[in-house]
Amino acid sequence: MFHAINSKINKLVRNQIIYSANDDASSRKFRVELKKFNKVLLITGKSSYIKSGSQKLIQGLLQDSTITVFNEFDVNPDIDQIKLGSEVAKNINPDAIIAIGGGSVIDAAKIIHTMFSNDLDEKQIFESNQDQLYSLRPLIPLIAIPTTAGTGSESTHFAVLYKNNKKFSVGTRKMLPSIVYLDSDLCLSNSSYQNACSGFDALAQAIESYWSKNSNFISRYYSKKSIQLILENFDTMVSNPSKSYLSSMNMLNASNYAGKAINITKTTGPHALSYGITKSLSLPHGHAVALTLGAFFIMHNLLFDGQKKQLKKFKEIENFIFKQSGRKASEYLYEKMGEFKMEFDIKNLGLNEEKIESLIKEINLERMSNHPIKLNAMQLKQIFFLIPRKS
Numbered sequence: 001m002f003h004a005i006n007s008k009i010n011k012l013v014r015n016q017i018i019y020s021a022n023d024d025a026s027s028r029k030f031r032v033e034l035k036k037f038n039k040v041l042l043i044t045g046k047s048s049y050i051k052s053g054s055q056k057l058i059q060g061l062l063q064d065s066t067i068t069v070f071n072e073f074d075v076n077p078d079i080d081q082i083k084l085g086s087e088v089a090k091n092i093n094p095d096a097i098i099a100i101g102g103g104s105v106i107d108a109a110k111i112i113h114t115m116f117s118n119d120l121d122e123k124q125i126f127e128s129n130q131d132q133l134y135s136l137r138p139l140i141p142l143i144a145i146p147t148t149a150g151t152g153s154e155s156t157h158f159a160v161l162y163k164n165n166k167k168f169s170v171g172t173r174k175m176l177p178s179i180v181y182l183d184s185d186l187c188l189s190n191s192s193y194q195n196a197c198s199g200f201d202a203l204a205q206a207i208e209s210y211w212s213k214n215s216n217f218i219s220r221y222y223s224k225k226s227i228q229l230i231l232e233n234f235d236t237m238v239s240n241p242s243k244s245y246l247s248s249m250n251m252l253n254a255s256n257y258a259g260k261a262i263n264i265t266k267t268t269g270p271h272a273l274s275y276g277i278t279k280s281l282s283l284p285h286g287h288a289v290a291l292t293l294g295a296f297f298i299m300h301n302l303l304f305d306g307q308k309k310q311l312k313k314f315k316e317i318e319n320f321i322f323k324q325s326g327r328k329a330s331e332y333l334y335e336k337m338g339e340f341k342m343e344f345d346i347k348n349l350g351l352n353e354e355k356i357e358s359l360i361k362e363i364n365l366e367r368m369s370n371h372p373i374k375l376n377a378m379q380l381k382q383i384f385f386l387i388p389r390k391s
Contacts, residue, residue: 048101054147057100111161144179156263212266
């Protein structure tokens with residue numbers, strides 16, 4: 001059964017080669033692949049490039065290549081910074097673009113690669129319709145090497161950028177990196193809190209993808225694979241981040257599966273609310289999305305009897321989590337947040353009624369449109385008050 005499903009998946013999704021440092025043969029093939037490139041544009045984070053061990057890895061892999069490093073962008077990349085990266089690419093005309101870092105780094109690289117490969121300007125990136133974007137062609141390989149186990153950006157065909165502090169999502173199937181390298185050594189320098197936030201981001205992606213209106217048997221297959229790996233490895237990854245090589249590798253794979261799932265479905269309610277939460281409270285994205293994830297389970301159960309058909313996939317994934325963890329999904333999620341020292345009490349976070357109403361007004365409508373049921377403003381507000389309070 002597994003091989004039949006896997007074969008069908010490989011036929012239906014765009015070809016992407018994934019190499020793993022955990023497999024000697026795979027790692028050797030990746031190293032041989034990189035030796036083809038004489039001139040490389042390397043897009044990285046700033047301090048994380050050295051701290052994660054990425055610099056050491058790249059210097060070993062590309063010792064005979066000319067490398068130009070571009071890292072002049074923020075955690076939330078602005079279009080002016082992206083344009084600068086595209087100009088750098090035009091000036092050096094690289095054989096390949098390599099992104100090594102977290103989700104923001106890989107997102108920035110995807111847009112720079114798209115602009116360079118197709119000679120696009122800012123207007124074309126923001127104003128082209130989907131048909132125009134989907135007709136784009138990659139000129140050179142885009143290689144993604146994630147250093148966090150959470151965003152799954154290496155396996156999605158869309159990326160986030162900002163203009164005048166406003167968030168935009170750009171997508172084309174050709175934006176998907178052609179090569180991915182998963183190396184858990186690059187995650188070992190991340191703190192317990194970083195790993196907790198990254199893990200919750202991947203878990204939320206997998207869960208939301210499963211219950212999304214757009215889910216299909218392929219996305220649900222990826223979602224379950226991701227959730228199972230996360231539940232089995234989350235504790236070790238967070239409690240002992242510097243010595244959890246195997247758990248880190250499993251979480252990297254889980255993040256990759258979650259990325260593949262949302263590449264098909266996109267995200268839903270918890271992510272739709274998370275962007276405003278991050279902006280309002282300055283919480284990392286994974287913490288922000290974790291905050292309401294469990295409360296969405298509670299809300300769905302309150303509404304289940306009246307919308308059984310629409311919430312069928314929700315109930316399936318809730319039962320799957322119970323089977324894997326032995327806990328109700330909402331209880332499991334908030335217990336983990338407590339264990340990982342991720343604050344979830346809205347009073348302690350300073351989320352009053354006025355702020356909650358403001359968050360609901362600014363909700364990401366694109367993400368909310370993927371949600372399995374329609375939720376009105378009153379129900380969205382109630383979600384915040386379904387989050388457990390600390391006694």
